[in-house]
Amino acid sequence: MKTVNILVEALPYIKKFHRKKIMIKYGGHAMIDEAAMDSTARDTVLLKYVGMEPVVVHGGGPEISRAMNKMGKEPKFIEGLRVTDEETMEIVKMVLVGKINTSIVSKICYHGGRAIGLSGKDSNLLLARKRAPHVVRDDETGERREIDLGLVGEIESVDPGIINMLTDNNYIPVISPIGVDRDANTLNLNADTVAGEVAAGIGAEKLIVLTDVPGILEDPSDPDTLIRRISVDELSDLVKSGIVEGGMLPKTLTCIQAINDGVSSAHIIDGRVEHSLLLEIFTKKGIGTMITE
Numbered sequence: 001m002k003t004v005n006i007l008v009e010a011l012p013y014i015k016k017f018h019r020k021k022i023m024i025k026y027g028g029h030a031m032i033d034e035a036a037m038d039s040t041a042r043d044t045v046l047l048k049y050v051g052m053e054p055v056v057v058h059g060g061g062p063e064i065s066r067a068m069n070k071m072g073k074e075p076k077f078i079e080g081l082r083v084t085d086e087e088t089m090e091i092v093k094m095v096l097v098g099k100i101n102t103s104i105v106s107k108i109c110y111h112g113g114r115a116i117g118l119s120g121k122d123s124n125l126l127l128a129r130k131r132a133p134h135v136v137r138d139d140e141t142g143e144r145r146e147i148d149l150g151l152v153g154e155i156e157s158v159d160p161g162i163i164n165m166l167t168d169n170n171y172i173p174v175i176s177p178i179g180v181d182r183d184a185n186t187l188n189l190n191a192d193t194v195a196g197e198v199a200a201g202i203g204a205e206k207l208i209v210l211t212d213v214p215g216i217l218e219d220p221s222d223p224d225t226l227i228r229r230i231s232v233d234e235l236s237d238l239v240k241s242g243i244v245e246g247g248m249l250p251k252t253l254t255c256i257q258a259i260n261d262g263v264s265s266a267h268i269i270d271g272r273v274e275h276s277l278l279l280e281i282f283t284k285k286g287i288g289t290m291i292t293e
């Protein structure tokens with residue numbers, strides 16, 4: 001009976017999200033081990049088989065940093081974005097496209113899904129331009145200083161055609177956050193931003209961001225201060241108050257932007273918790289932070 005009750009509880013959600021696109025952003029900090037990656041892949045396949053259209057964008061920040069350290073390079077971030085010189089860009093491509101993307105694709109295929117790996121360079125999926133230098137002001141002297149982030153891009157446009165073609169034919173697209181500019185140069189993109197832009201571009205119903213904290217916390221050092229539900233206006237105020245920092249900042253801004261662009265809800269959840277994806281989608285209470293209009 002317990003199993004049957006679980007299925008019955010899930011029915012309204014299965015109906016509501018039938019044939020709806022669900023954007024899953026799988027963050028590097030959620031990829032704690034092979035078992036966690038495997039479990040997320042299996043849950044993604046389950047979503048497909050109950051009638052939803054999952055689309056995956058993955059990150060891999062910690063793995064890139066580990067590879068850089070091994071090669072004697074020190075990772076540097078400015079407001080959550082990696083300063084990317086040419087050598088770093090090679091490492092980023094190797095880790096994201098060569099390693100993480102293929103690993104997620106093969107795990108989804110192993111569980112019976114038909115995954116296809118893409119980067120933003122495929123069919124110019126993610127057209128980007130180099131970001132303008134970051135401006136900082138010295139607190140003491142008041143002097144303005146520009147810091148060039150190198151080969152870091154901001155998205156100019158998303159081509160939803162290739163993704164729609166894949167989901168229409170029952171494939172699960174798995175996208176690496178690498179963009180291409182008009183001169184065919186490769187640019188490093190923040191995976192959260194990519195997930196938000198692609199979610200809006202394909203008209204996704206939900207954006208679900210998997211990370212390594214329970215969700216947005218009122219006190220970042222206390223996991224018991226989880227905000228379960230918040231509107232975009234309340235969240236914008238929270239951002240202004242300075243509570244949201246580091247890697248959570250691009251995530252939060254992405255969620256706000258995605259809702260403003262027509263995505264019905266955005267969710268930030270703990271990807272290290274087994275089946276967090278299913279708990280968020282199929283239960284009333286959910287597991288992380290839900291952001292709505």
Ligand SMILES: Nc1ncnc2c1ncn2[C@@H]1O[C@H](COP(=O)(O)OP(=O)(O)O)[C@@H](O)[C@H]1O
Pocket residue numbers: 026027028029030059060061062210211212213215216217218219220243244245246247248249
């Ligand atoms: N208010 C907040 N609530 C939750 N996490 C926060 C907050 N402010 C900053 N953070 C930090 O953001 C991190 C998540 O972002 P990030 O490390 O980039 O993850 P990912 O690799 O999954 O994209 C958390 O581990 C936490 O340290």
Ligand SMILES: CC(=O)N[C@@H](CCC(=O)OP(=O)(O)O)C(=O)O
Pocket residue numbers: 026027028029058059060061062064080081082092152153177188189190191192247
């Ligand atoms: C420009 C920029 O910072 N790009 C990211 C791309 C990977 C990413 O975003 O990974 P997570 O989702 O795990 O943080 C980076 O180089 O780390």
